[in-house]
Amino acid sequence: MRRSFTQIKDNQRETRLLQSRVTFMTAFMGLLALVLLARMIHLQVVRYDHYATISDENRIQTSPIAPNRGLILDRNGIVLAENRPSFSLNIIKEQAGDMDRLLATLQSLLKLGDEDIRRFRERLRRGRPLESLPLHARLTDEELAIVAVNRHRLPGVRIETELVRYYPHAELLSHALGYVNRINEKDLELLDPVNYDGTHYIGRTGVERQYESVLHGRVGYQQVETNAYGRIMRVLDRVDPQPGSNLGLYLDMDTQKAAFDGLAGRRGAVVALDTLTGGILAFASTPGFDPNLFVTGISGPDYRYYADHPDRPLYNRAIQGQYPPGSTIKPMVALGALHYGTMSPETSIADPGFFRLPGDSHQYRDWKKGGHGMVDVRRAVIQSCDTYFYTVGHRMGIDKLAGFLGGFGLGQKTGIDIPNELSGVLPSSAWKRKALRQPWYGGETISVVIGQGYMLMTPLQLAAATATLANRGFTVTPTFVRRIDDADLPPPPRRRTVVVDKPEYWDIIDEAMEGVLQPGGTASQVGRGLQYRMAGKTGTAQVKGIAQGATYRESEVAERHRDHALFMAFAPADSPRIAVSVIVENGAHGSTTAAPIARAVVDAWLLKQPDFVPLAPATATAPAAPVEAEE
């Protein structure tokens, strides 16, 4: 734009100008091309690893393969818990489009409850991208058909097969096995996120919970290549899962059925132990519930039915029901009395039908009006003479008594291999100071000594104590699981917890307990026709206090206020193999409601043993004298 520039176009000058401009532009373009090249080298050479990783993470998805849960079998190989294929309706959020519309469609098609939808939305909230989330489990054939027909209206909906836990015996074993159900948010905080990556169910109660780690197995993996929409293009790598181990229980289904059927229609519990190993042969708590309802998520009405039922079917009476043991502790107290010399085997006391503490007018009544007459230790057990034991309690004192009963496991958890067992109460002066901040009163010993007052035991504890009596002081630990896959587990070691001065004291107690089932004993009716020698003891636990001077008339008492009936037994008396405890809530009489169940349970177990030899008929069919109902 110089002034001197002429208007005339100068072609040569323009050519030179263009040449210089083109040269400059060529150099400039070369420079920019180098910038592009530098960028490529930066991306493809310098940062190759970084971008290769991003690209691989895009396409390679590692998806877990859940292991199959181990089976649970009884001692004879009968399947108690298995896995059955079941169809579930799952939704992949990213493929569903309008989720609200889809859910509304499904709800009307399959008649799903609002509760199902709500729970699904919760899963949706914490679901991973492209995760297939379950909406509805266990589709029926009809539901499958509905989904198939309406396929086009249901984007993102997938029918998936999964193995779902199934308990073929339902109520029969509900409290022993427990159940599995869906893993919830709280579980996720505690679980190994790797091993449970593909698992949807977890053992919630019972054996299922206790042996979760054994039953679960190890997760497997599948590495797949997916496209941007999550569709699997090919499988790159696969590590098979390691299935969970199968559990073989000590439980015997015949014995279990005898226990469960014996309790039919009643509230109660039965525990039967193998006295040698502590293996649980039968474990029943009634009413039971159907664990299958809980597996895929129990519906609101079903849950309310169980939760609101007056008989409390969800309550595991065998390990959580704490009952006064009543007279069932008398054999143990009698043994203590002999051991401490409170009573000698020959000592007899006169029973006027009541007991009075020195300097007190309060009458502690015997269950039998007018008393049992002259009573020694055998007769005291056989006839369940309260006055004899009142005297023992008074003479022995609470702490000696508690110390001795402690050897039978009272007040302690048995260590059974399922969770949530309670320990009962073994009262002592120290216990009372601690628990109630009160001193012990002598009169309280009088009720404790016949298994009342503060004393509480679970049916499991009673069975374990019975086994200790049967084993003459050796305590076993109640155990469900006998083998894992093909390997037998060693039973927990027996511990000697009761030692008595003279071994013949055991004979005296055994003999007396056998007498309970013989003519003149409190359970003589049940003893009729026994094909083996059985030692037992009846018990009755008061539900309602009876005022001084009043008489207990069961016909006038509402069923719920009737006494609990108890029975404990072991057999054969000379070489015990099984120990049983039975509690029937509001069963009124141990001898008539609880003892027959115990007999049926022991029969079911002993009579089928290959080495079982029936007693000579003469003994077995001894005539029985009618005996008054106890207490």
Added chain:
Amino acid sequence: MSDFLRQLPGSSQRSRWARYLHVDQPLLTLLALFCLLSLLVLYSAGGESLDTVLRQAVRMLMGFAVMLVLANIPPRTLRFWSPWIFLGGLALLFAVMFFGEISKGAQRWLDIPGLGRFQPSEIMKLSLPMMLAWYFHERPLPPRWSHLGIAMVIIMVPVLLIAEQPDLGTSLLVAAAGLLVVFFAGLSWRLIGGAVVVFIPVAWVLFEYVLHDYQRQRVLTFLDPEADKLGAGWNVIQSTAAIGSGGITGKGWLNGTQSHLEFLPESHTDFIVAVYAEEFGTIGMVLLLLAYAAIIGRCLWMSLQAQDTFNRLLASTLSVTFFVYLFVNIGMVSGLLPVVGVPLPLVSYGGTSIVTLMAAFGIIMSIHTHRKMTGR
């Protein structure tokens, strides 16, 4: 390079048909080879769809036809029509403003019955440089102030109309084409320096007050793609991952996972170079840039031989705009520049771009083959 270009088959001794058809044989050979190879890339990028490749091949043939037609129009005729084409283009841009079809939030398309849908802004890529070359043809160079002012007005009118559609990418490309004419006309270096100094505050004002939200978002996303991973930043994150994961040698033809598994959006259109870089690596990219360099080199060499102002300015500008397209495209796909929707010349799937480019090559050929054979 220019030695090599001169040695290309037929370049030293033009065959009879080439002379008759006014075709530059070296450039035609280069373009044909390039188009064939780009169809291979498109086959992979388009999900191995033969249909896509065939449709693109048809468009390429259409492009070659347009090239042939333009190559046979003498530059003088082109120059004569330049102002009218420009005015017609402006009229169409106004028409878009009032009757245009809205697609993806922008009003860019004009639907003419019988001709189908097309973007009038595409015409401006050619007609603006033609108009400016026409304007400077009659005037002494380097241009005077007053001529520069008028040239700027000629540039700003279509650029603003296109920016208003809004189509920032095309308006910038059109502006670049116009400015290149002014540069080749001999814009003084002092003014260029001054413009760069002025540009920065102007860019800021544009960003703050003129750009649409989505355009501003694009610029912001360009500055930090991670800030909006699944939204606007997704494209660039995936395209850089595609390029980077290709490494030096690439994953091999049809083996690019980013595109074949559909992580890379627009993989056969604007982002096709990411597919190429993923499958052929740095080596492939070097070869691609060399191929482009050969085409541009041949065009610039022809521009230098052009015989009058209109021809010189137009040919050199069209040669360099070709580079601008590829630089902006590769720059945006590799994360150097904001995403502005510019296809990779001759490779990206789509008809308009191919036809415009081929038309430009036709004009350059026309300029070259209509020279008066006077010894220089």
